[in-house]
Amino acid sequence: MVDPAQILASIKTHPPSCLQATKCSSHYFSVLSGSAKHYMMFSEKICWIGFCLVGSLTHVFATRYESGVLELGIHSLVPGHSITVDDDFVICDVDIEVSFSHGYSSPGDLDVGITFDADSPVTTGLARNHSCGLFGPVHARFDDSSSNTLAVNSNTCVSDGSDVKPDGDLSLFNGHSSQGSWTLSFNPSRGYIQLQQWAVILTPCDDGAGTGDPHFKTWAGKWYDFHGACDLVFLSNPSFAHGTGLDIHIRTKARYQYSFIESAAVRIGEDILEVGEYGGYLVNGISNADLEKLDKYTVTHEKINSKQDVFTIELGAGKQIVVQSFKDLVSVKTVGASLEEYGGSMGLLGEFGSGKWLSRNGTVMSDAIAFGNEWQVLEVEPKLFQTNQFPQHPVQCTMPSTSNVGRRRLGESIAEASAEKVCGHWGDLKDQCVYDVMATGDLELAQAGAF
Numbered sequence: 377m378v379d380p381a382q383i384l385a386s387i388k389t390h391p392p393s394c395l396q397a398t399k400c401s402s403h404y405f406s407v408l409s410g411s412a413k414h415y416m417m418f419s420e421k422i423c424w425i426g427f428c429l430v431g432s433l434t435h436v437f438a439t440r441y442e443s444g445v446l447e448l449g450i451h452s453l454v455p456g457h458s459i460t461v462d463d464d465f466v467i468c469d470v471d472i473e474v475s476f477s478h479g480y481s482s483p484g485d486l487d488v489g490i491t492f493d494a495d496s497p498v499t500t501g502l503a504r505n506h507s508c509g510l511f512g513p514v515h516a517r518f519d520d521s522s523s524n525t526l527a528v529n530s531n532t533c534v535s536d537g538s539d540v541k542p543d544g545d546l547s548l549f550n551g552h553s554s555q556g557s558w559t560l561s562f563n564p565s566r567g568y569i570q571l572q573q574w575a576v577i578l579t580p581c582d583d584g585a586g587t588g589d590p591h592f593k594t595w596a597g598k599w600y601d602f603h604g605a606c607d608l609v610f611l612s613n614p615s616f617a618h619g620t621g622l623d624i625h626i627r628t629k630a631r632y633q634y635s636f637i638e639s640a641a642v643r644i645g646e647d648i649l650e651v652g653e654y655g656g657y658l659v660n661g662i663s664n665a666d667l668e669k670l671d672k673y674t675v676t677h678e679k680i681n682s683k684q685d686v687f688t689i690e691l692g693a694g695k696q697i698v699v700q701s702f703k704d705l706v707s708v709k710t711v712g713a714s715l716e717e718y719g720g721s722m723g724l725l726g727e728f729g730s731g732k733w734l735s736r737n738g739t740v741m742s743d744a745i746a747f748g749n750e751w752q753v754l755e756v757e758p759k760l761f762q763t764n765q766f767p768q769h770p771v772q773c774t775m776p777s778t779s780n781v782g783r784r785r786l787g788e789s790i791a792e793a794s795a796e797k798v799c800g801h802w803g804d805l806k807d808q809c810v811y812d813v814m815a816t817g818d819l820e821l822a823q824a825g826a827f
Contacts, residue, residue, distance in 0.1 A: 459558045459576055466714055467554050468596045468730055469579035470546045472502060474560070475515040476574075490576075491559045492549050500544030517577075518542040551715050551729025554578050584725035585709035586610055586626055588812040590637045592724050595713065596731025599808070602724070602748030604773030605630040607761065609751045610640070610708055613721035613728075620645045620671060622717070624697070624708060625753055625760045626724075630774055636815070637706045640699050641760035642689065645671035648760055653704035655685025661762050683820065691717060702821055705812075724751050749773055798822040 472490055491499040502518045522541040558576045582597035593599050602608075605628045616622035622644055629638040639652040647670045650658045657677070659665035667675045667687075674690040689697040695712035710718070718728045724747075727734045733741040741747045753759070755769045767774055792814065799809035799822045813821050 458560075461554050461556060461558065461576070461578070464553055464555045465578075466581040466729065467549055467552050467578055468581035469520075470549045471577040472518040472542075472546070472560070473515070473575040473577060474502070474518070476562075487562070489544070489561045490546075491561065492552065493557045493559065498548050498552070500542065500546060500548050502542045502544065504543045516540050518546065520546045547730060551581075551719055553715065554580070581713060581729065581731070583710045583713050584611065585707065586637060586640075586724065587707040587709070588636065588705065588808055589815050590626075590628060590635065590707075591808050593709075594726040594731035594733070595718075595728050596726065598726075598731055599805075600744045600747075602744055603630075603635045603776050604628065604745070604748050604752075605635045605775075606767050606769075606773035607753040607759075607765070608748070608773075609723040609753055609757075611718070611721045611723040611725050613718055615720050616644070616717060617671075622721075623758070623760060624723075626706070626708060627761060627765060628773075630776055631815070635776065636704075637708070638704060639761065640706050640708045642670070642697060642699065642708075643758075643760050644673060644689075647671050649675065649687065649689070649699070650761060651685075651687055651699045651701060651706060653701060653706070654683070655679060655701050657687065658762060683818070703816060703818065705816060705821075724748070745775070794819065795822075 474488070487504050488502040489499055490502055491497050517539040518541075519539045520541065522539040524538060524540045560574050579596070581595045582593065584595055585591075585593040587593075589601070589603070591599055591601055607625055607627050610624040610626045611622070612624075613622045622642075624643075625641045626637045627639045627641075628635040639650060641648055641650040648658075648660055649667075649670050655677075657664065657667075659667065659670070667677050669675065670689055673692075676688045676690070678686045678688075680686060683703050685701045687699040689699075691697065691712075693712070695714065695717060696710070698709050698711060700707045713728075715729070721728045722734060722736070726732050733744075733747045735741055735747075735750050741750065749772060752769050752773050792810065795810040795813040796806070798819045799806050799813060802809040802822070809822055813819060
């Protein structure tokens with residue numbers, strides 16, 4: 377990895393002759409920050425008679441003298457600047473950071489865009505018909521979730537160091553593989569562009585999960601709880617495997633002031649695997665039937681111990697659907713989720729490629745209880761479980777009564793301190809582990825992982 381600070385120190389120690397052709401240094405480096413991966417191009421101006429446009433390795437604009445006045449090269453069309461990402465993961469969020477100066481302040485003379493070229497190019501605008509004036513550089517982060525907007529046909533730019541909502545939609549890139557070339561483009565009608573640095577910040581999608589009492593993890597890695605008791609659509613993707621179709625339903629059951637997943641049903645094509653307490657299962661309604669295949673996909677069953685069973689559906693290339701049981705609690709999770717299997721899927725995991733809580737009609741929701749109720753299995757939808765259990769739609773999910781809070785506390789057989797001790801290795805999910813251990817009354821649950 378190249379250290380730009382060292383390069384700059386070397387440049388300052390051994391400056392090039394300003395009578396020679398300007399040379400530019402461009403460096404690629406990648407850093408990991410939280411769940412987002414940063415891919416950045418960086419350039420330092422090494423001679424005051426020239427400037428660099430970076431992103432590719434050798435974009436250099438020479439300076440010229442006119443009437444003895446030093447002047448920067450002016451170009452109406454700026455070449456694209458590309459960052460190639462070799463890492464392969466599904467994109468759930470994209471932000472773009474740009475630090476640049478624009479040498480003209482007339483309103484509406486600058487467009488900035490970003491293009492991702494993988495299987496086919498996808499382009500969106502960051503700023504259209506803007507100008508940032510002569511002062512800079514301005515460092516801005518374009519983020520779809522920002523509440524700051526730019527006025528069109530204005531000579532104002534974002535405040536230095538702030539975030540701003542792009543004119544286009546960066547979510548167009550969500551759900552795609554990250555592999556490919558990212559290109560930043562400037563199209564000024566006049567003036568020059570001096571680009572110091574820019575970065576593509578990609579947040580990978582996570583695997584979806586439903587565990588414990590229950591806790592749900594969206595494709596974006598966001599955890600939330602829904603304690604309603606009913607049959608729920610964990611995920612549904614009619615286009616799975618070229619129209620074979622994939623549906624996963626879960627059945628939750630009330631206990632004191634919470635609920636838990638007591639069984640799960642996975643349908644691929646015409647075949648249904650249903651898993652319940654203590655590893656009991658059915659294939660197409662037949663108890664303990666042959667588990668060799670579900671449609672064309674291999675299924676394995678591993679009995680860890682008398683309390684824990686693991687069912688794995690192999691989708692190929694390391695991608696899996698895993699259903700586990702621990703005593704009378706059941707969990708479901710995906711492994712290696714990609715656009716190929718889950719593109720277009722909906723349900724409790726949210727929209728694939730963003731994790732947004734979408735209703736059945738595509739409206740973005742913000743309340744966990746309303747979102748959970750939205751994905752109750754409807755009476756007009758196929759029933760994956762062999763038997764019906766109250767409540768069934770149109771009767772709504774049964775929510776825990778707050779009057780039962782004290783009853784549960786009296787019934788807890790494991791002290792919180794003991795639960796915290798055995799859950800100490802769960803990291804950010806420790807609170808979930810503690811809650812589940814106390815709910816089940818079994819310390820061994822902590823060793824079962826985020827089942």
